[in-house]
Amino acid sequence: MSKNDWPLWEVFIRSKQGLNHKHVGSLRAADAEMAIENARDVYTRRSEGISIWVIESNNVYASDPSDMDSLFEPSQTKVYRHPTFYVVPDGISHM
Amino acid sequence: MQLAMEQKYSQEELEKRFQDKIDNDIKIEPNDWMPDAYRKTLVRQISQHAHSEIVGMLPEGNWITRAPNLRRKAVLLAKVQDEAGHGLYLYSAVETLGADREETIDDLHSGKAKYSSIFNYPTLTWADMGAVGWLVDGAAIMNQVPLCRCSYGPYARAMVRVCKEESFHQRQGYEIIAKLAQGTPEQKEMAQDALNRFWWPSLMMFGPNDDDSPNSALSIKWKIKRFSNDELRQQFIDVTVPQAELIGLTVPDKDLKFNEETGHYEHGPINWDEFWEVVKGNGPCNEDRINTRRSAKENGEWVRAAANAFAEKRKMRVAV
Numbered sequence: 079m080s081k082n083d084w085p086l087w088e089v090f091i092r093s094k095q096g097l098n099h100k101h102v103g104s105l106r107a108a109d110a111e112m113a114i115e116n117a118r119d120v121y122t123r124r125s126e127g128i129s130i131w132v133i134e135s136n137n138v139y140a141s142d143p144s145d146m147d148s149l150f151e152p153s154q155t156k157v158y159r160h161p162t163f164y165v166v167p168d169g170i171s172h173m
Numbered sequence: 174m175q176l177a178m179e180q181k182y183s184q185e186e187l188e189k190r191f192q193d194k195i196d197n198d199i200k201i202e203p204n205d206w207m208p209d210a211y212r213k214t215l216v217r218q219i220s221q222h223a224h225s226e227i228v229g230m231l232p233e234g235n236w237i238t239r240a241p242n243l244r245r246k247a248v249l250l251a252k253v254q255d256e257a258g259h260g261l262y263l264y265s266a267v268e269t270l271g272a273d274r275e276e277t278i279d280d281l282h283s284g285k286a287k288y289s290s291i292f293n294y295p296t297l298t299w300a301d302m303g304a305v306g307w308l309v310d311g312a313a314i315m316n317q318v319p320l321c322r323c324s325y326g327p328y329a330r331a332m333v334r335v336c337k338e339e340s341f342h343q344r345q346g347y348e349i350i351a352k353l354a355q356g357t358p359e360q361k362e363m364a365q366d367a368l369n370r371f372w373w374p375s376l377m378m379f380g381p382n383d384d385d386s387p388n389s390a391l392s393i394k395w396k397i398k399r400f401s402n403d404e405l406r407q408q409f410i411d412v413t414v415p416q417a418e419l420i421g422l423t424v425p426d427k428d429l430k431f432n433e434e435t436g437h438y439e440h441g442p443i444n445w446d447e448f449w450e451v452v453k454g455n456g457p458c459n460e461d462r463i464n465t466r467r468s469a470k471e472n473g474e475w476v477r478a479a480a481n482a483f484a485e486k487r488k489m490r491v492a493v
């Protein structure tokens with residue numbers, strides 16, 4: 079990275095009031111303010127958003143795909159966490 | 174993370190797991206293990222695609238200040254601005270593969286990296302804005318729609334955004350050319366002349382014939398590509414010829430005829446010598462395009478430096 083390169087930022091957009099901010103992509107900018115301005119130009123040219131979060135990509139910690147089995151497998155074996163696991167007698171409603 | 178996977182599985186197992194995912198239409202994401210050749214192919218293809226979006230702004234940028242009225246000017250500006258955005262989505266996608274953005278751009282400037290040869294043709298009249306939107310964006314859409322289902326997640330997601338934005342590009346171009354075709358005899362001639370000059374280079378945008386496109390098979394196996402060059406080119410001809418006829422323009426191919434049996438148009442021979450000459454750098458505008466990009470980077474250097482200095486200064490102030 080040469081001296082004048084700008085850091086990478088991840089961009090999150092809230093598309094409308096009541097919804098989560100969602101990751102939409104990344105861009106480069108000298109600082110957070112510029113990252114927000116660039117995100118406005120790049121990711122919301124057609125009213126795709128009403129709020130923007132940016133975070134420097136360096137600050138994102140990600141799980142390792144090679145740990146996928148040990149991380150997520152246990153939740154797959156616990157079927158009793160889902161309502162469909164239970165038998166409800168005929169005639170019962172609102173449950 | 175690649176390393177962790179490599180310690181856990183043999184090369185053969187890794188490749189099998191990778192291909193299984195692809196065969197089951199499971200997307201590959203940046204941190205997933207992938208074969209080096211897959212990564213390399215994607216870096217080359219996505220960066221070429223990014224360069225094409227950026228260099229592609231130049232032929233149309235040529236007419237922004239000379240658009241015939243304010244509406245046309247606003248539309249063309251919005252279109253060219255979209256192309257800058259497309260370039261940015263794609264450079265970001267290349268970065269997820271570990272490529273360095275500055276190096277990627279410098280490869281364009283040194284002539285090492287290629288971009289779509291169509292942008293090495295000049296835009297001589299206002300009618301060319303019509304032909305470019307209609308034919309060039311039309312051909313690009315044909316190529317890009319299947320890429321929305323490409324096996325590499327970040328590329329596919331970028332293409333979804335791009336395709337959504339592209340749809341107005343082609344329509345505004347067709348609107349320009351249709352308007353001219355309905356105008357005075359001189360205006361109609363301008364429209365026909367633009368079609369004459371852009372028709373064959375647009376067909377070349379789909380790349381060499383399948384027999385001369387050795388990397389295609391692998392790209393199809395990896396689901397980077399879904400259709401061959403010739404299939405996409407045929408699709409483009411089939412939808413575009415009636416669009417020309419509807420506005421009274423003639424496609425400049427004396428061998429063009431509709432085959433009732435196959436339901437497809439048959440076209441005359443494409444001048445591949447011209448295509449390779451332009452790819453090699455000998456098109457009418459190759460030098461001009463690269464020089465323009467180079468000087469844009471050089472002249473913008475102080476802006477990037479100033480932005481960094483300002484960011485530094487602000488950080489210090491907050492620290493105090």
Ligand SMILES: [Fe+2]
Pocket residue numbers: 226255256259335339
């Ligand atoms: Fe584009």
Ligand SMILES: [Fe+2]
Pocket residue numbers: 256310313339342
């Ligand atoms: Fe476009």
